[in-house]
Amino acid sequence: MSGSLLAWYDRYARVMPWRVGPADRAAGIRPDPYRVWLSEVMLQQTTVAAVRDYFRRFTDRWPTVTDLAAAADAEVMAEWAGLGYYARARNLLKCARAVVADHGGVFPATREGLLALPGIGPYTAAAIAAIAHDEPATVVDGNVERVMARLHAVETPLPAAKPELVALAAGLTPADRPGDYAQAVMDLGATICTPRNPACGICPWSAPCAARARGIAAQLPRKTPKAAKPVREGTVWVARRADGAILLETRPERGLLGGMPGFPGDGWDGAGGGPPLAGDWRLAGEARHTFTHFHLILSVMVDPDASDAPLRGAFVARPAFRPADLPTVMRKVWDIASGTFGHS
The missing domain is CATH 3.90.79.10 (Nucleoside Triphosphate Pyrophosphohydrolase)
Incomplete structure (x- = not known):
């Protein structure tokens, strides 16, 4: 199944300022772990459209992790203003300084090594390991959860379904091109397998999709109702x-x-x-x-x-x-x- 998705990704991959596209990747260009890490932190609970300009400003001003580590806290927080969740900006600086102080300015190449850094959790560690280092780590964000729930017709509501969806995603993660595959599944969820009105007719996984076969794709993933905010x-x-x-x-x-x-x-x-x-x-x-x-x-x-x-x-x-x-x-x-x- 990964082959059909990667073939689709090779044709339709989104162009992003932090991404090395499939053609460049095939030509031997490697993603910069710093840019992958920075984009993943920025993208947490924020849209791609909102992040693009912030990412460009950050990388123009601080092109390497060493540059960011040396930046004044107030300057970084000011550039972050508007992205919200300011604990991420504080952890961004802590992590950059740990990479410089403890790793000579080079990000660890494994998921386990990345998890030891401040502010990097399981998802971010897996994303960096897969995208930057081609480790077959399982990368599961909201887009991937939705794709897995529909592909396997998982009707258990979120968040209770998370462990099952992660296990299903892990079973599909290939040893070949895991970084491209991780980005392909996220692109599929963002552009085809969308929350409303999924475009099942042009989906590369339309044939094996259990939810499509049962006519319930648009209803999944189910979610436990949220309590009203105080x-x-x-x-x-x-x-x-x-x-x-x-x-x-x-x-x-x-x-x-x-x-x-x-x-x-x-x-x-x-x-x-x-x-x-x-x-x-x-x-x-x-x-x-x-x-x-x-x-x-x-x-x-x-x-x-x-x-x-x-x-x-x-x-x-x-x-x-x-x-x-x-x-x-x-x-x-x-x-x-x-x-x-x-x-x-």
Whole structure:
């Protein structure tokens, strides 16, 4: 079965800035483990379309893992802003520095060696090992789960079905061209075996697909209904001095939005406290944002003429303040606050 899929991949492989295509691979060009690793970390819970520009900017600015390891934390976090899940950015730096410090700037070539690096879990280790080193590791993301569920008509709902789907995927992983095969299955799920309206008529695995034969392909994989997300409320304070400086604080390394700059808050995220200074606060509006596990409603309090010394955080001169460096929820807060300041 892998042969028919690889033949399809050789014709229809997606072109991506981090990928060595099948023709180049056949010509002997090897994927750069750094680029494979960086793309896989960026792609976690994020779309290919969203990642392309981030990947290009990162690799233009830090073309090797050694370059990234030497980068300032704040610069990397600023470039990451907008991709979300900021723990990934922190782990990105930890991993890069471990590769440089412990492995001479060379990524381990095996799944087991990769798993020993900070921030690399089973999926990412398997993806790097397969794609960069042609180890026959089993790579299973959401696309592969969907393909396996349909190919074998697995009706057990996710996430309970995960172990079975991984085992089925492992049984199909070939010893020949495992890196191309891993990318081929993911491409199949992303372009043909899509969540809605799968294009079974042009699928290279149409004939052996059990779900297609039973007419239930579009219904799989089944999923256990998710519980409704709770709503969390909080307050955030945005202070501006007469000279235009803006009050910011760096969030704790651990926890939500860890290590990122932001406006002082009241503890909606487990950090923070009361107002950061005794100002003339007024309500500017509400900022709404959805995280993985909850919806957030923030009351945005502003003081456009702050003069007291802050109890926490520090004022940043207006020319040095870049809203683009803020995480998404804080950019939403700034959009509301700056409207009351008369400039952005």
